[in-house]
Amino acid sequence: xxxxxxxxxxxxxxxxxxxxxxxxxxxxxxxxxxxxxxxxxxxxxxxxxxxxxxxxxxxxxxxxxxxxxxxxxxxxxxxxxxxxxxxxxxxxxx
Amino acid sequence: xxxxxxxxxxxxxxxxxxxxxxxxxxxxxxxxxxxxxxxxxxxxxxxxxxxxxxxxxxxxxxxxxxxxxxxxxxxxxxxxxxxxxxxxxxxxxxxxxxxxxxxxxxxxxxxxxxxxxxxxxxxxxxxxxxxxxxxxxxxxxxxxxxxxxxxxxxxxxxxxxxxxxxxxxxxxxxxxxxxxxxxxxxxxxxxxxxxxxxxxxxxxxxxxxxxxxxxxxxxxxxxxxxxxxxxxxxxxxxxxxxxxxxxxxxxxxxxxxxxxxxxxxxxxxxxxxxxxxxxxxxxxxxxxxxxxxxxxxxxxxxxxxxxxxxxxxxxxxxxxxxxxxxxxxxxxxxxxxxxxxxxxxxxxxxxxxxxxxxxxxxxxxxxxxxxxxxxxxxxxxxxxxxxxxxxxxxxxxxxxxxxxxxxxxxxxxxxxxxxxxxxxxxxxxxxxxxxxxxxxxxxxxxxxxxxxxxxxxxxxxxxxxxxxxxxxxxxxxxxxxxxxxxxxxxxxxxxxxxxxxxxxxxxxxxxxxxxxxxxxxxxxxxxxxxxxxxxxxxxxxxxxxxxxxxxxxxxxxxxxxxxxxxxxxxxxxxxxxxxxxxxxxxxxxxxxxxxxxxxxxxxxxxxxxxxxxxxxxxxxxxxxxxxxxxxxxxxxxxxxxxxxxxxxxxxxxxxxxxxxxxxxxxxxxxxxxxxxxxxxxxxxxxxxxxxxxxxxxxxxxxxxxxxxxxxxxxxxxxxxxxxxxxxxxxxxxxxxxxxxxxxxxxxxxxx
Numbered sequence: 001x002x003x004x005x006x007x008x009x010x011x012x013x014x015x016x017x018x019x020x021x022x023x024x025x026x027x028x029x030x031x032x033x034x035x036x037x038x039x040x041x042x043x044x045x046x047x048x049x050x051x052x053x054x055x056x057x058x059x060x061x062x063x064x065x066x067x068x069x070x071x072x073x074x075x076x077x078x079x080x081x082x083x084x085x086x087x088x089x090x091x092x093x094x
Numbered sequence: 095x096x097x098x099x100x101x102x103x104x105x106x107x108x109x110x111x112x113x114x115x116x117x118x119x120x121x122x123x124x125x126x127x128x129x130x131x132x133x134x135x136x137x138x139x140x141x142x143x144x145x146x147x148x149x150x151x152x153x154x155x156x157x158x159x160x161x162x163x164x165x166x167x168x169x170x171x172x173x174x175x176x177x178x179x180x181x182x183x184x185x186x187x188x189x190x191x192x193x194x195x196x197x198x199x200x201x202x203x204x205x206x207x208x209x210x211x212x213x214x215x216x217x218x219x220x221x222x223x224x225x226x227x228x229x230x231x232x233x234x235x236x237x238x239x240x241x242x243x244x245x246x247x248x249x250x251x252x253x254x255x256x257x258x259x260x261x262x263x264x265x266x267x268x269x270x271x272x273x274x275x276x277x278x279x280x281x282x283x284x285x286x287x288x289x290x291x292x293x294x295x296x297x298x299x300x301x302x303x304x305x306x307x308x309x310x311x312x313x314x315x316x317x318x319x320x321x322x323x324x325x326x327x328x329x330x331x332x333x334x335x336x337x338x339x340x341x342x343x344x345x346x347x348x349x350x351x352x353x354x355x356x357x358x359x360x361x362x363x364x365x366x367x368x369x370x371x372x373x374x375x376x377x378x379x380x381x382x383x384x385x386x387x388x389x390x391x392x393x394x395x396x397x398x399x400x401x402x403x404x405x406x407x408x409x410x411x412x413x414x415x416x417x418x419x420x421x422x423x424x425x426x427x428x429x430x431x432x433x434x435x436x437x438x439x440x441x442x443x444x445x446x447x448x449x450x451x452x453x454x455x456x457x458x459x460x461x462x463x464x465x466x467x468x469x470x471x472x473x474x475x476x477x478x479x480x481x482x483x484x485x486x487x488x489x490x491x492x493x494x495x496x497x498x499x500x501x502x503x504x505x506x507x508x509x510x511x512x513x514x515x516x517x518x519x520x521x522x523x524x525x526x527x528x529x530x531x532x533x534x535x536x537x538x539x540x541x542x543x544x545x546x547x548x549x550x551x552x553x554x555x556x557x558x559x560x561x562x563x564x565x566x567x568x569x570x571x572x573x574x575x576x577x578x579x580x581x582x583x584x585x586x587x588x589x590x591x592x593x594x595x596x597x598x599x600x601x602x603x604x605x606x607x608x609x610x611x612x613x614x615x616x617x618x619x620x621x622x623x624x625x626x627x628x629x630x631x632x633x634x635x636x637x638x639x640x641x642x643x644x645x646x647x648x649x650x651x652x653x654x655x656x657x658x659x660x661x662x663x664x665x666x667x668x669x670x671x672x673x674x675x676x677x678x679x680x681x682x683x684x685x686x687x688x689x690x691x692x693x694x695x696x697x698x699x700x701x702x703x704x705x706x707x708x709x710x711x712x713x714x715x716x717x718x719x720x721x722x723x724x725x726x727x728x729x730x731x732x733x734x735x736x737x738x739x740x741x742x743x744x745x746x747x748x749x750x751x752x753x754x755x756x757x758x759x760x761x762x763x764x765x766x767x768x769x770x771x772x773x774x775x776x777x778x779x780x781x782x783x784x785x786x787x788x789x790x791x792x793x794x795x796x797x798x799x800x801x802x803x804x805x806x807x808x809x810x811x812x813x814x815x816x817x818x819x820x821x822x823x824x825x826x827x828x829x830x831x832x833x834x835x836x837x838x839x840x841x842x843x844x845x
Contacts, residue, residue, distance in 0.1 A: 005445045039651045046451045046599070050579060052443035 008049035011056050012041060040067030095228050095236065098125060101252035102223045103306060104367055104397065105210050107184035109339070113209060115235065116336065116367050117225065118252055118306060126337060126367065127227060129235040133183045133212060135190065136165060136175040136424060139200040144176045147197055151178055156185050165203070167424050168482050168508060168565060169431060175203065175424070183209050203424035211412055214395035215419030220244045221391035221398050222252045244392045245515045247522050247543075248536070257305035265316040266762075267771075267785050273317070277303040293330050296321065300333050306368050307398075308334070309384065313372035314403075315347075318363045340366025345403075349766040352405075353556075356738050358767025364399045376402040378549060385542035393516060393550065406549035407557055410512075413550070414565050417512040426564050431481060433568040444572045448601035449579045452653040453643035457814045458597055459700045461607045461638045461660070462617045464624070466581065467631040468520065468548075469602035470555040471513045473577045476630060480507020481558065481567035508565055513554060520547040521631070578602065581628045588623040598643060600655055605641070612637065636662040640700050642814035644672070647806075659811065661695040673807040677769075680800070682730035686717050687807045694815065703815055714808055721800055724792055731800060732771045732784050737764050749774055749781030756783040774799045 559571030641660025
């Protein structure tokens with residue numbers, strides 16, 4: 001078949017390997033965050049492949065950002081919900 | 095002049111002139127007829143080399159008619175070639191072998207084609223075609239007409255007489271003691287224990303019942319060689335061939351590398367005048383059986399004995415050859431089109447496969463799976479993608495967004511022309527299957543037919559880019575995937591525009607859900623919208639009561655695209671990538687996983703899954719105990735492994751190495767690509783080769799290793815259901831249903 005170019009998963013693995021020394025030098029708690037960021041990139045391999053970018057790491061960074069932003073939005077919504085519940089409780093207690 | 099009507103059983107070159115055809119006539123007789131049939135091959139190259147070839151061929155002892163003519167090359171258009179025509183097809187393979195050595199600089203066309211394909215292109219014949227022939231008193235055919243089409247879905251099936259021959263035990267495991275012969279009228283057992291087994295009964299069966307089709311188990315690799323050797327030792331004729339002058343054609347075993355794995359093909363024994371199928375040497379036999387093999391033969395025009403033993407790729411290649419011959423297009427020996435030069439950026443954008451999403455991990459309810467109908471072949475036909483029609487001057491990725499403009503459309507390409515009738519036939523069969531009861535007599539053959547077509551259609555895409563494909567071109571291959579990606583993204587956009595949540599995309603399928611959508615009619619607007627946006631046929635594969643997309647074993651946060659299981663609303667279970675689908679899973683573990691799924695399939699919705707847990711717990715406990723106490727039959731613990739390296743290439747004493755070593759000791763050295771059977775054992779060696787001689791002490795079974803495999807298989811199913819690992823099964827005494835009440839059914843679902 002075709003496939004003379006590495007697959008997007010291969011590229012992501014290679015990027016992760018390239019940064020192994022960087023990861024090693026991080027504190028344990030930061031290493032876990034590092035792993036989470038790469039997990040986020042893994043989730044968007046299809047989009048990164050489709051983009052066909054010459055520098056795929058840029059798309060991986062954006063993928064990490066997307067997951068991060070999703071989490072922020074999710075937490076934001078949770079905070080809003082909790083705030084609304086507190087307001088409601090306070091109004092009832094009054 | 096005599097006229098006969100019947101089914102075409104076999105076709106092969108006459109030892110001197112023309113070809114021989116075996117006809118199963120309407121009067122019940124099997125007639126051997128001869129037909130004058132000349133074959134032509136072509137050569138292209140420099141003028142003086144063609145002149146040399148002319149002189150060379152003129153000096154050959156056989157009669158060869160030579161001429162200079164113009165023929166169409168698929169890519170170069172009309173070219174001037176030397177045509178060599180001979181009345182005796184039997185001499186062509188030998189002659190061609192000489193020519194490739196003497197004239198390696200010339201390009202040969204139509205030189206290595208199967209005689210059945212040439213006949214199919216000229217007369218429209220195919221194996222088991224209904225034919226009407228007019229023959230003279232010497233049984234020489236003067237006229238032949240085919241009365242039906244290979245594309246018919248209902249046809250008069252040939253009343254084949256079938257003989258099955260089976261040993262009492264697997265000869266790869268131990269020497270069989272008996273051979274069972276069965277025809278419609280007779281059932282005979284031949285004792286192999288005696289010093290001289292009597293072959294008289296086989297002679298009797300072959301002459302009295304005169305079978306058209308001999309179906310054997312290990313016939314190619316063990317049975318026929320054994321019987322022929324015994325016949326030689328006893329100086330007894332064994333008329334496996336119906337043609338008394340025909341030779342049994344023998345093909346050597348071989349291993350080759352394809353699709354990143356080593357494939358093994360056992361030796362073959364082809365008969366003349368009747369057919370021999372070895373069910374253990376028949377490709378995809380487990381998938382479509384004899385009905386599928388016969389359907390493969392019909393649509394590819396390759397003889398039944400050949401098509402049973404070759405890959406679907408050879409089948410699709412045969413279909414392309416027939417189309418080329420019918421259109422008077424030259425058939426090259428191999429692919430001659432090289433890839434055009436591309437920049438790195440173009441390579442990144444064009445050298446891609448289909449779109450595959452990471453599914454949303456967890457358990458989902460009321461999910462519809464919608465699939466494009468044979469997506470890649472449909473794309474090739476709909477958008478006229480063929481090696482000669484693809485526009486190679488522009489990058490595919492830029493053009494594909496405008497679906498219509500990518501390929502040249504003035505002439506229907508060779509590949510779409512080949513695939514269109516096959517797609518249409520599959521579509522008709524699948525439509526019929528939807529209306530037929532499972533007990534309808536046509537159901538089994540229709541099902542086998544669609545399975546056979548599926549394999550041909552799956553391979554036709556790969557063959558566009560395959561290095562040995564005669565009509566391949568990498569740009570056409572890339573164009574198909576580019577269209578595939580575009581089409582699937584359009585489908586995704588349509589689903590999202592209609593308010594569906596897309597859980598997963600996988601090359602040609604999409605898993606979607608929407609609150610309130612549970613019935614097929616709820617998904618109709620989506621199907622219509624996708625059809626409108628892509629102009630390709632799409633269908634609802636089914637609606638899952640529930641489906642679980644599983645995470646990777648190494649990282650629970652990452653999904654695996656093709657690892658899921660679910661139950662459709664009609665109760666049908668679908669699994670992908672889990673232990674039940676893996677060929678190296680021991681039967682005991684596969685059955686356990688399937689039993690759990692069958693229990694879960696009874697639940698009507700996600701909420702009631704919890705009610706199945708007590709039954710599952712009982713099953714798991716019972717099977718765990720059986721494993722622990724050594725009550726599981728040994729053959730249920732066999733692991734199958736395909737050999738991909740030689741014994742001296744192993745670097746560690748892994749179980750496969752140990753098993754190979756034992757097999758080699760008893761002289762059963764398997765070839766690369768062959769599968770071996772082993773049982774994991776404690777200590778060294780790490781495995782026992784199931785097919786090695788000697789008794790095996792069951793106490794040596796590595797129970798802890800099987801237990802790990804067992805737990806992993808149970809976990810895979812129960813994790814998404816219970817939201818926790820199945821270690822609860824071992825703490826069964828503490829378990830009450832109250833413990834499970836708080837467990838979220840979508841514990842693994844990401845926000």
